[in-house]
Structure formats: structure tokens, C-alpha cells
Amino acid sequence: MNKAISRIFVVGVVLFVALVVNLTWIMVVRAAWFEDRPENKRSIAKELKIKRGELLGFDGSIIAGSLRRSGYYYRDYPQGTLAPQLLGYDSVRYGRSGIEQQLNEALTGKATDLGVQSWIDRLLGRKPKGADVRLTLVPAVQKTAQQQLAGLKGAIVVLDPKTGALVASASAPSYEPTSLEEDWARLRADAAAPLLDRPTQGLYAPGSAFKVVTAAAGLDYRKVTPTTEFVDTGTYVVFGGKVTNYGGAVFGPNDFTTALTFSINTTFAKLGNMLASKRLVASMQRSGFYQTPPLPLPRGEVVPSGRYGKKGLLPPDAFMDPLAVAWAACGQEKVLATPLQMALVTAAVANGGRVMKPYYVQQVTSAAGDVVQKARPEQWLVAMKPATATALNTMMQRVVNAGTGASAALEGIQVAGKTGTAERGDGTNLAWFVAFAPAADPKVAVVVVIEDTQSTGGEVAAPMAAKVLKSALAQPALP
């Protein structure tokens, strides 16, 4: 009997040794691997114990605060929910997105460039403290933009054309980040996509707003001048198809400035074929199309604009027949653009043709109070020649003063802009207005896009752009 008992004990010892070996494997050899698995949300949850850095507005007011409740920190939004899709969420269950994800290292005090105090804390094993981030978003302008979109679907982007700073970024419909976990299933199922950040990820047919790009190409390649004469008969027949004007209008003889003022499709279609696809696409690329705008956000949260096929973005050299070129020149066909991309184009006109790198971080201040990062505006692209920008600026002023963008006019401030109305074919329109002001020394560029509307860009989007411009220009300081 004793022999059998000993043998069974030996089996028991072997099993227990297996337990310890397996435990060593999990806790030492594979520990880092387990920690990095996306299914492992422990690190996010643990960070709730760190005082997460605050996200401040450009004016220094708190947009996303850090509130302590029984040992854990929670996001708190004292001004209400501002730009939730851009700011993103920080959820134990659903991970992080947007700026919360992009700046997580700084906000949790783990970034390596947070100054001496942070190093000392880490060496002593103290709990890190999050750095505060002052954004370029101006809460007052952001609120105005969000008010415009209340009850609608669409997006508004406001940029400082001279620096590339993001002044406001609104996306509707929206959501409440404080109740994200309870609302998650509903938000995900909602066909209106409230979690989507439309300014950076919404791909829309730009419609006539795209004529700014076509015009820049025409002027740059010297195919037209603001006074080049065209004749509109209401229809431009090309390659077995035709291009018509919005609402079937016929304009007769018009010069190029008039063509932009009244958004004459046939003239721009003709210009498109005068340029041909190669030059049109080259000009698009110079304004940022076919590339992901360098707004620092997590992978996939900024999408490139350009011509899209069934499988996504088409290569710049994809074949276009003359009819395709004609419609593409009017912002239709397969051309899709994000509101951010259209804002970059508009800002380029306002900034003498130069496209600045878009950014949203004004300043990062470590928990010890050291400024560890400051915004340094940088040029990204040159979209057009300075002379072209100057000419387009003048032409776009005419759009507001005497054309389709009349409802964007502001008292005492010269606004320059361009309307866009893309017909969806289901009776609804996509209404655009791109603008900047003051025209002589542009301080703000704005893009408004409204989905599912019966109205035109001039009717619905232009007045909103005016209100946002007015609010922005009334601010004591802009980034």
C-alpha cells in the first residue's frame, strides 16, 4: 500500500510543479504579451487612478476636467459636451478614441518628455500625474458651431488659415461622453453615426464647393483668368453625356468670375477638360487630396479625400474620360472630400496659397507646471501660386457680395466664400459653404456641410458660416 501511496504523492507533486511552471510562464515570460493584448483593458482601468490631465480650451477654460470620486478620476465636462467626437472617449469597456487616445501618454503623465519632476516621480515609483493640454479649440466658437448643427446632420470646421490651428470642430448628431457606456449599443446601432467625427472622417461629395480647387488649377495653369469669357447654353455635351446647371438655369455669356459667382457648371466642366484629368488631379494633390491630412489623431481617425471607387480611394492616375473630368471639375462624379480637407483648401486661398499643417495642441503643461510642448505652426503644402490665391480671394468675395453666397455676408466684415449643393438623387441635398474672413487679412476659415437637406448651400449653410465667422472674429484672441 505504501508504495502506491508514495506514487500517488509523486503524481501530486508533478501536478503542483506543473502549476508553478505554468504560473511562471504567465507571470514572467508572457506577462508583457498579456498586457499588450487588445482584450486586456486593465491598463485603461488602472489609469483611472491617475489624475488624468485636463483638456483646456484656447481661452484656458476647462473643456474636459478630471473629477475625483472615491479614489478614481472621471472625466467631467463643465461647459457641456464640446467636440466629443474629436476629443474622444476614455472607457474601460470600449477603449479610447480621438485626442484622449492620441495624447494618452501625456494625459496620464507617462510620456517621456514631461520634464525632470516626472522622471523623479517615476524613479521613486510615485504615481504619475497627468499633464494638462491646452487645445486650440475656442469654446465660444465651438459652442456657436454646435448650436448651428442642433437637430441636423452635418459638420462645421473652423481653422486659423495662417497657422493651421483648429479653432472649432463640430459634428452632428452627437453623443454624451459621460453616459457612453450605457448608450454604447444604441450609439453603435444608430444609422446617423453619432460617434463618427464627421469633420475628419465624413466623406462627402463636395459639389460646387470643389470649384475653388478647379478654379485654382485653371488659374495656376493659365488656362483661364478671372475675365476669360465663356458662353453657357445650359448644357455642355461631352463624350456622349452632358453637364447641366443646378435647377436647369441658363446663364448665356459669362466671364470666369461670374461663373464662380453663380456656380455655372458648364463653364467649370469646360475648364475641367481644358485642364484634363492629369492637371486637375495634380492640383488636387497640391491642396492635400489623396493624402491623409497630418492632423495628429489615432490611425484611421483622419481619412484622405480624393476620387473613391468601390474599394476605397482610387489612385491619382486612375483613368477618367472627358465626361468624368467635366463632372469631377464640378465636385461631383467620384470626388469625395472631408470637411477638414475642404477647410484646408479654403484656408490655402486665404493664406496666399500655403496650406498649414492642421493641429489642435496649443500647449502641454506638466503636472509640475513646466511647459513641455508648445504649438509651432508649420507649412504643409503649397496649393496654388500667391497670385492665384489673390485672384480667387477676390472672386470668392463676389460670391458673397453678388452671388449664391449672399446670405453669408456680415456687416462691416468682408466675407469670401463659395457655396456647394450636391444633389443626392433621393430628393435631398448636401449643402456646403466654405468661407474665410476678413477677406483682406483672413483670420478664420470655415466649412459648413449639412446632410439630408432640401435647401441649397447658399440657403442653409451660408448663414451658419456667417454666424460662426462672426463669433470667431468677436473673440479677443485666436490661435
Next chain:
Amino acid sequence: MSRRNVELLFLVIAGAVSTMAYVSVYAGRFREINRLSIIYGLVFVGIFFVLHLLVRFVLPQADPFLLPITALLAAVGLTEIFRIRPSLALVQGQWLLVGAGLFALTVVLVRDHMRLDRYRYIMGAIGLGLLIATIVVGTTVNGSKLWIHAFGFSIQPSEFAKLAIVIFLAGYLNDKKVLLSVPTRHVLGVPLPATKYFGPLIVMWFLSLAMLVFMKDFGMALLFMSIFVALMYIATARIIYVVIGGGLFAAAAAIAVAIVPHVQDRFSVWLDPWPHAATTGYQLLQSLFTIADGGVAGAGFGRGFLLYANRQPVVPDLQTDFIFAAIANEMGLLGAAGVILVYLLFMWRGFRIAVFAPDGFSKLLAAGLAFAFGLQTFIILGGVTRLIPLTGITLPFVSYGGSSITANLMLVALLLMVSQRTNVMREGSDLERRRLAERG
């Protein structure tokens, strides 16, 4: 030093270690040490001191290490439960008190385990009855039917059935060991005993199959079948029973995996948990993440990340089946391996008692109890670390749960009785021996 003084010394050491752990958790949680915390600690020390005194008077020659090991494990368990949910620790403390009472009752009433041999069939009937009752009137919790709700309590009868069945098997197999070990015929060149002695094996097989299918619990079935096979092997020294028993259990497990969805889920999660990360594999993966996070030294008692901000534990059932994940997280690899070593130490003492025991019944009883204890520990620890498929079974003395702690305290009482008899028979005076022999 006498056995009882050794026991007292180790109890003091276990008490000191426990106090440090407890104070660490308490201070971490409340940032102060008040009178209430000291009272809790004193009650715990008091319980084991009383048990020590009882053993000193009734079983003076019993093994001196089992009680300190029990105290240490119970303290680790109570501390972690307190850490995870303080209100449950109070309940668990009351269960410890009940368990101590049953321990005392067992020691005083039974006094010598040889008496139990006379009631072996009653014990067998009780064990079987408890399991059948669970199948008939049990409630399903987390997919397994292991609980009976009665008189406002939830009882896990399998924990007590385990003891009764070991007592029955020890008596029965001790009686039949000769018959079972003599081959009467050869099948395919394998010597086999008479068919009628295979009866119990077949009954046991059906019982474990029934547990798999009706209780939907892989762990308990494995435990009972293994206890039986191990005791058959010890009684007969014939490896053929292990082979046949193992084969039969594998067949039963295969049937269960095929027809019981809950067992099937557990099995597929064990093979590959990642596709089920949000559903059936969530618990196991959270357990692995929590364990992996412990590192070599651990976060320290009360300092690990075990509770979400809403006070929900990071692993569902953290205070019961998954308490080892909490221990690994806070005590690190060193502490977790230490706890495993303490269990091994317990098992070693049990098997040692069996080896030195003077008679077959005592040997089978002690070995059966030690094996049941060790295997149960292995099944749950292997489950939460994905060494074997996960199954809902408690970690003896540590997991939250009244049935587990009371049944296992009774198990300790039985082992102490066997060791008392063993030591008296080996070293005691003639008078003592005669007294024992009369009683047996």
C-alpha cells in the same frame, strides 16, 4: 518540543504573517487601524487558539502542521475576500466559526476515525444521497448545478459528499482489497479480477457521467472519479484500475463535451479563449490578465488592481473560484508559488500520515482525504491558469463559501484523528495503545 508546542509555535508564526497581510489591506483601504480591525484579527486568532487547545486535550499526538497550515490559508483567504468585498469577509468569518464548531464536534463526537468504518455504508449512502439531491433539487449557478438552496442558505453538498464518499471507499476497499487484486481471468493478455468486483467501478463511472451531464460540472466529476481510481490503486496496487478508470473517465468527458453545451463551452474556451474574449472566455482571460499583471513580486496586499471604479471585481467570481487570481496579482509569482507550496505541504502531511498509519482503513482514509484535498486544489488552480479546462470548484480554505470551509475543516479533523492513532500506535505507552485498540 512536544507536537502541540510545535503546533502552537507555527500557529503563532501563521498568525503573525496573517496579521501583517490583514493590516496591510486594512491600512490600504481605510488609511487607519481602528479598534474594529483589531477585534476582527483577535477573533480569528481566538478561533484557532481554541481549536489548538481542543486538539491539545483530545488528540495530543496528532500532526502539528495541519492546523497552522489551515490557519495560514484561511487567513490569506479572509484577507483577500476582505480586500475584494469587506462585507463578505464578515460572512466568511462567521462560516469559519461554524466550521470550527463542526471541527470541534467531529473531534469530540467521533474522537477516533475507526468508529466511522462501522458506518461505511451509511456514509456511502449519505454521499450518494447528497449528490443525487443536488441533481434533483439543485439550482444552477454559472451553468453548473452544484448548489442547493435551503433555509435561506446556499449549500454545496458535493463538498460534504466528498468526505462521506472517501470514508465509504476507505472502508469498502479495505474490505475488498484482496478480492479486487487477485486476477481470476485474462482478457487480451491482461489479468482481470472477477467481473462482480468491477461493479463499484462501473457505478462510480455512471455517477461521474451523471455529474457531468446533470450537474454540468467537469471538475466535481473529475474529482470523484479520481478519488475512486486513486483509492482503488492504493488498495490493490494494480495499475490496471488506473488505466481502465482513466479511459472510462476520458470517454465520459468526451460524451459530456459532445452533448452538454456548458461543458462544451468550457472546453472550447480552454483550447482557445481568444475568439470568445467578450463572451464565454471573458472570465478566464480576465483571470489570466490579472495573474500576469502580478509579476514576480506582486502589487502588495491591498495594492493590486482588483476592483473597477464601481467596486466590481475585475474578474467575475473573484472572491470564490478566482480568488487565486487576486492572490497572484497582489502577492506576485513568489507569493502565489508560496501558496501552492503550502498546499503541497498540506498534501505531504496527509500522505505522510497515510504511509505511517497502522491499518488499511486508516491508510486509505488519510490518503483519500489528502488526495481529494490536493486534487481539488489542482483542479481550480489549473482551471484559473488555463492549464486544464476551467471548472467551478473552490480553493480549499481560501475561496469564499461556507460549505467549502466547513467541509475542509472537517477534513482536517479526520486527518488529525488518523495521525493521533498512528502516533499513539507507534510511540505511545501500552496503556494508551490498549485504550485505542478497545475503542477501535
